[in-house]
Amino acid sequence: MSLRHAxxxxxxxxxxxxxxxAKQFDRSVAFTWHARHSQIYTELRRLEHDxxxxxxxAPRGGSARAVKRPYSLTRDGAGELERWVTEVEDAAPIRDPWHVKAQYLEFGSYENARRQFRAHREQYVILRDRYERxxxxxxxxxxxxxKRRLDKAEPSAHRAIVTFKVHAYANLIARARLxxxxxxxxxxxxxxxxxxxGASGDEEPVHRPSVQ
Amino acid sequence: MSLRHAxxxxxxxxxxxxxxxAKQFDRSVAFTWHARHSQIYTELRRLEHDxxxxxxxAPRGGSARAVKRPYSLTRDGAGELERWVTEVEDAAPIRDPWHVKAQYLEFGSYENARRQFRAHREQYVILRDRYERxxxxxxxxxxxxxKRRLDKAEPSAHRAIVTFKVHAYANLIARARLxxxxxxxxxxxxxxxxxxxGASGDEEPVHRPSVQ
DNA sequence: AGCTCCATGTAAGTCGTTACATGATTCA
DNA sequence: TGAATCATGTAACGACTTACATGGAGCT
Known part of the structure; x- marks a missing residue:
């Protein structure tokens, strides 16, 4: 249920x-919660229904034919946000395809293990740089x-708004470095x-998976 | 598709x-991939179909009425395992409810933020201890x-089998510590x-979510 | 007789992905 | 005129969850 609250x-x-x-999402929340545009549209309809x-x-562009649909938060939505932030979540179920594979690299060659670790490294270098930016x-x-958020909020809240976000991203950066x-x-x-x-460079599995 | 390969x-x-x-799963793979028993049963049927x-x-117990169903790997299954371990995965889509919330703790009180961080800490202390054990x-x-795996494998592969797993868990431990x-x-x-x-101890949100 | 564990599932529903579908606007 | 971007969705499918359902075996 994180998508709704995001x-x-x-x-x-x-x-x-x-x-x-959807675009704002991709530039902020998507660093911690991935979602496709199609899902965002359907979730918005559900949020409206709720x-x-x-x-x-609203009209879009000069001619009146094109339409867009701006969404805004209701009083109930604001209340739900406040409720959500107070709720303590259970630990998220772990589901990490790469670490599953990392446990069983013996089914491939040493060279394959290197390929896997290198790919993993590259993925996290990209993430680290993105988070740092x-x-x-x-x-x-x-x-x-x-900017929109700070504009709207009391100045006394500015520090907290920025600090919590920065701290969340600090964690993601540290994780990427790890x-x-x-x-x-x-x-x-x-x-x-x-x-x-004594082996070297061949593509033989360290331990070929076998039946029985 | 990690469940099948696990x-x-x-x-x-x-x-x-x-x-x-399902029980072995809970004691090993489940540290990196969570799955319910019901899902394991259905996935096994699918794997058999494929x-x-x-x-x-097989009969279970003395009387012949109770039945159990031992599964074993086929030649194709072994091949699939070898193929899977060679395949480089895309980065997993990030989906982390806690870090979503951590970005928006200003919608709650300071005391609430403390509660959240403390809960997070406790969850990872438990995980860390479990991983370490x-x-x-x-x-x-x-x-x-x-034991079963080492029994079955050539002694020359023993080191790799253990080392890859230990290294995978070393990462999980480091992550928990982080x-x-x-x-x-x-x-x-x-x-x-x-x-x-200058505030202290009250339960007022730092920035109360509001409409418009 | 009753508890715990062994054992195998089904059904309904939610969440998310992939692929498709359409068309307007803006700018070069 | 054509490409990029703005804009909004639907349909089918797959993965996973929750809740339910059943019953034998082994032990005290």
Whole structure:
């Protein structure tokens, strides 16, 4: 149920159409919660049905034929947001395809294990850089979203609004760094195992999966 | 699609019934991939339909009425396992309810933020301890599963089998520690913000979510 | 006789993905 | 005139959850 609340949180900064919301989403919440545009549109309709947001039909462009639909938060939606933030969540069920595979790399060659660790490393280098850029923007209050939020909020709340977000991203950055150095350790681990085994560079599985 | 491959990997160590599989699962793969028993049963049927495992009906207990169904890996299943381990996965879509909330803690009171960080901390203390116990068992080859796997594999592969698993869990432990110290940082962050704001101990939201 | 564990599922529903479908506006 | 972007969705399917359903075996 995080999608709904993420959307409510975005709308708390002011009305947005589904499309704008989806784009804002990709630039902020998507770092912690991935969602497709199609899902955002359907969730918005559900939120409207539940009374947490309301929408209007607005003209788009000069001619009157094209239409867009700005959504805004209702009083109930604001209440739901407040309730949600007070609620303590259960630990999220862990579901990590890469770590499942990492447990069973012996079914492939050492060279394959290296490929896997390198790919993992590259993915997290990209994420780390993206997070770092974003946290920089947050610190400088330099995104459309954070500007809208600060504009709307009492100045006394500005520090908290920025600080909580920066702290959340600090965690993501630290996590990305962890994955990178862990992948590096994996790489040297593979090297040392291969050396100890006397094998070298071939593509034979370390332990070929077999029946029975 | 990690569930299927996790099940295949478990069966590579030898035949197991759905129930045994579910229990082994909870004690190993579940640390990286959560699944309910009901889902495991249905996935096993699907794997059988796809030809990756096969099952037999075996009597259970003395009387012949009760039945259990041991599954075993087929040649195709072993091949699929080998293919899977060679395949490089895309980065998993991020979906983390807690970090979504952590970005918006200003909608609650400072005291609430503390509650949230404390709950987060406690969850990861439990996980850390669980991982640490498990990695100890792995290192000592002291779980039913790892014993079966080592029994079956060539001695030359033993080191790799254990090392890859231990390394995977080392990552989970490091991650849990990260979350714990991050929660601690969060707690002192809240204290210092509250102090700077002159507020103290009440349950007023730092920035009450509002409409428009 | 009653409890715990072994054992195997089904059914309904939610959440999310993938692919499709359509068309207007804006700018070069 | 054509490409990029704005804009809003639907349909089918797959993965996962929750709740239900049943009953034997083994032990005290």
């Amino acid at each position: 959307l409510l949180a975005l709308l708390e900064a002011g009305p947005l159409t589904g499309y704008q919301l 009374g947490f947001v309301e929408s209007a039909e 974003h946290v920089e923007d947050l610190r400088n209050a330099d995104t459309a979203l954070i 994955e990178i150095s862990w992948a590096d350790e994996g790489l040297s681990l593979v090297d040392s195992m291969e050396l100890a085994d | 099940l295949l990997a478990l069966l590579e160590a030898g035949p197991l019934t759905g129930y045994q599989l 030809g990756f495992v096969e099952s037999a009906e 498990h990695v100890e068992d792995l290192r000592n080859a002291d779980t039913a599963l790892i 979350e714990i110290s991050w929660a601690d940082e969060g707690l002192s962050l809240v204290d210092s913000m509250e102090l700077a704001d």
